[in-house]
Amino acid sequence: xxxxxxxxxxxxxxxxxxxxxxxxxxEKIVRIGYIARCLAASRVDTLIIYHEExxxxxRENAEYIKLVMDYLNTAPYLRKKIYPLxxxxxxxxxxxxxxxxxxxxxxDLNVEHYRExxxxxxxKKSIIYAGLKKMLKTDKKFKKGARVIVRIMPFQDKMRFxxxxxxxxxxxxxxxxxxxxxxxxxxxxxxDVKIAxxxxxxxxxxxxxxxxxxxxxxxRICIAFGSAKRGLREIxxxxxxxxxxxxxxxxxxxxxxxxxxxxxxEAIAYTLSILNLITS
Numbered sequence: 001x002x003x004x005x006x007x008x009x010x011x012x013x014x015x016x017x018x019x020x021x022x023x024x025x026x027e028k029i030v031r032i033g034y035i036a037r038c039l040a041a042s043r044v045d046t047l048i049i050y051h052e053e054x055x056x057x058x059r060e061n062a063e064y065i066k067l068v069m070d071y072l073n074t075a076p077y078l079r080k081k082i083y084p085l086x087x088x089x090x091x092x093x094x095x096x097x098x099x100x101x102x103x104x105x106x107x108d109l110n111v112e113h114y115r116e117x118x119x120x121x122x123x124k125k126s127i128i129y130a131g132l133k134k135m136l137k138t139d140k141k142f143k144k145g146a147r148v149i150v151r152i153m154p155f156q157d158k159m160r161f162x163x164x165x166x167x168x169x170x171x172x173x174x175x176x177x178x179x180x181x182x183x184x185x186x187x188x189x190x191x192d193v194k195i196a197x198x199x200x201x202x203x204x205x206x207x208x209x210x211x212x213x214x215x216x217x218x219x220r221i222c223i224a225f226g227s228a229k230r231g232l233r234e235i236x237x238x239x240x241x242x243x244x245x246x247x248x249x250x251x252x253x254x255x256x257x258x259x260x261x262x263x264x265x266e267a268i269a270y271t272l273s274i275l276n277l278i279t280s
Contacts, residue, residue, distance in 0.1 A: 015264075
């Protein structure tokens with residue numbers, strides 16, 4: 001069964017310094033790709049990249065992370081049409097595929113499946129390229145350049161299809177990535193449940209039931225992670241905000257760790273796997 005969107009929206013926050021300390025561009029892009037896999041597997045809605053140092057934001061690094069994430073969330077057959085050749089994607093070949101429901105591995109018109117499509121023309125009809133041998137035409141009006149979801153439905157010797165906007169499609173089609181410049185408290189203020197992760201936080205096991213009940217009644221959840229240099233408490237101090245008041249929960253999702261430090265990408269994997277048990 002293909003994965004559908006979550007009923008509860010989950011967003012993840014990481015600092016713009018993520019992977020900045022990587023010594024080689026291949027190591028850097030592999031680490032970004034690893035996070036992308038974790039986010040997609042957990043059906044995350046949005047990755048939010050925030051600046052830990054507001055007075056000297058790492059905008060270039062943030063935009064690079066966004067570029068790689070957007071590239072990975074694009075169906076492979078659409079990438080050449082959307083992303084021009086650039087040195088910034090020189091090592092994209094080492095990235096792991098997301099293999100989400102809208103990224104089919106091959107053109108198989110005898111099996112019902114979903115595909116991501118690109119609107120290449122929109123007049124009386126919308127003309128869509130979806131990696132097939134022929135263009136698809138629909139009476140639905142979509143903006144040129146829009147990314148849509150195509151449901152392929154084989155019928156006898158014919159191919160039927162329906163086209164949905166990404167917003168209206170029920171199938172999970174990847175996550176969005178946004179770079180923001182606000183303080184942490186401004187970013188998370190409208191979420192129903194705000195979670196910070198920390199080695200010094202409360203043991204996840206001690207609040208499991210409480211968190212489970214809280215999430216059941218939530219529409220939007222956010223989970224924030226610190227950087228290689230600073231935990232969220234230190235970042236909150238840089239932002240001149242009250243760490244305890246900004247988040248509803250400050251949780252240690254990997255208690256009794258035997259390593260000195262846990263990398264951001266590892267913390268994301270551990271935390272989302274636990275949240276998946278609570279929210280699935």
